[in-house]
Amino acid sequence: MASHHFIYFLVMVSLMVTNTSAHKACHPDDLKGLIDFKSCIHTDTSGRLSKWKGQDCCNWPGISCNSKTNRVVEINLPGYYLDGDDESPRSVSSTMSGTISASISLLTSLEVLDLNKLVGLTGQIPHSIGALKNLKQLTLETNQISGAIPESLCTNLTSLTILRLENNHLTGGIPESIGNLQALQKLSLSNNSLTGKIPFSITKLKSIISILLDQNQLVGEIQLPLVPGQWPSIQHLSLANNRLTGVIPNSIGYLTTLTTFSVSNNQLTGSIPSSLGNLKELQILKVNNNSLSVELSSCICGLTELSVLHISHNKIQGPLPGCVSSFKYLLEKEVDVSFKRTAVLPTGWH
Ligand SMILES: *[C@@H]1O[C@H](CO)[C@@H](O)[C@H](O)[C@H]1NC(C)=O
Numbered sequence: 323m324a325s326h327h328f329i330y331f332l333v334m335v336s337l338m339v340t341n342t343s344a345h346k347a348c349h350p351d352d353l354k355g356l357i358d359f360k361s362c363i364h365t366d367t368s369g370r371l372s373k374w375k376g377q378d379c380c381n382w383p384g385i386s387c388n389s390k391t392n393r394v395v396e397i398n399l400p401g402y403y404l405d406g407d408d409e410s411p412r413s414v415s416s417t418m419s420g421t422i423s424a425s426i427s428l429l430t431s432l433e434v435l436d437l438n439k440l441v442g443l444t445g446q447i448p449h450s451i452g453a454l455k456n457l458k459q460l461t462l463e464t465n466q467i468s469g470a471i472p473e474s475l476c477t478n479l480t481s482l483t484i485l486r487l488e489n490n491h492l493t494g495g496i497p498e499s500i501g502n503l504q505a506l507q508k509l510s511l512s513n514n515s516l517t518g519k520i521p522f523s524i525t526k527l528k529s530i531i532s533i534l535l536d537q538n539q540l541v542g543e544i545q546l547p548l549v550p551g552q553w554p555s556i557q558h559l560s561l562a563n564n565r566l567t568g569v570i571p572n573s574i575g576y577l578t579t580l581t582t583f584s585v586s587n588n589q590l591t592g593s594i595p596s597s598l599g600n601l602k603e604l605q606i607l608k609v610n611n612n613s614l615s616v617e618l619s620s621c622i623c624g625l626t627e628l629s630v631l632h633i634s635h636n637k638i639q640g641p642l643p644g645c646v647s648s649f650k651y652l653l654e655k656e657v658d659v660s661f662k663r664t665a666v667l668p669t670g671w672h
């Protein structure tokens with residue numbers, strides 16, 4: 323091959339490389355949305371955002387695009403993450419401070435927005451988030467986000483499967499429209515300052531696996547589906563540390579897939595319904611510190627998977643039914659009863 327042919331070949335290759343990578347630009351709306359996002363973050367101890375340069379936003383740290391449409395589908399910028407090559411990954415802990423830009427709504431193909439444990443995000447969840455109709459996962463947990471949960475989030479984001487907003491400073495009520503989120507599997511709003519009642523529409527979340535509303539200031543009654551089969555996959559229900567009143571509904575017995583039920587530190591009254599005995603998968607039962615009355619009947623004998631049983635600080639009288647001593651996962655230290663233990667713990671305790 324003549325040498326000028328080879329040089330021609332090299333020039334062509336270098337032109338192609340320049341065309342396909344160095345000058346490749348992502349979608350202008352995604353680019354603008356991300357530039358605005360960056361401009362609202364004042365500090366980023368991880369240095370990831372300082373690498374957001376040029377036009378090819380699909381190659382920026384924390385950004386993923388759909389290979390066919392070239393649209394941004396993921397923003398993954400968690401506070402804890404693995405960095406370095408696959409051979410020697412190192413775990414990095416970082417913080418970001420600033421707010422979430424309303425221009426986030428320009429990223430209309432976004433499916434994942436994960437800004438968990440950045441600690442320093444403040445301000446509100448922008449109302450414009452309701453434009454992100456493809457969003458499947460919204461994770462803003464462990465920041466300093468305040469204000470209300472936007473109505474537009476519950477009305478429009480019907481593809482959401484994961485909504486994690488715990489450990490923030492959210493106020494106001496849980497929107498009644500939350501029942502629209504028919505694909506939702508995980509809902510965590512724990513440790514905020516949410517007020518008002520648990521909306522009844524929550525009973526319509528047919529895909530739900532986990533509902534964590536503990537550590538808020540919720541009032542009113544526990545809302546559970548009134549007929550069987552409405553929460554066919556429910557595993558975790560935590561409503562502890564609120565100001566809930568009323569009784570534990572009999573319909574708790576329909577939630578046969580439940581493994582955790584926690585309503586500690588509320589103002590619940592009435593007796594523990596015997597239908598609780600239907601929850602054969604239950605591992606954690608915490609009803610301590612309410613005003614529940616009447617003895618713990620033998621309904622508890624069916625709960626053979628129990629590993630944690632907290633019933634202290636109620637009006638429940640002992641003794642524990644003797645069957646409890648045969649529960650193979652239940653350790654004495656995980657039994658919290660306020661009646662006199664020595665007299666009531668079944669013989670043969672392990
Ligand atoms: C929510 O969806 C409606 C109907 O598609 C749309 O008109 C509205 O602008 C959306 N809300 C936001 C905040 O984008």
Ligand SMILES: *[C@@H]1O[C@H](CO)[C@@H](O)[C@H](O)[C@H]1NC(C)=O
Nearest residue numbers: 464465466488489490491513
């Ligand atoms: C509650 O959230 C705040 C704010 O993020 C956090 O500082 C605190 O540690 C959380 N508390 C618990 C018990 O998780």
Ligand SMILES: *[C@@H]1O[C@H](CO)[C@@H](O)[C@H](O)[C@H]1NC(C)=O
Nearest residue numbers: 564565587588589611612635
């Ligand atoms: C019981 O719950 C109340 C709030 O409802 C709380 O103030 C109190 O400290 C709790 N008591 C115990 C023993 O946990």
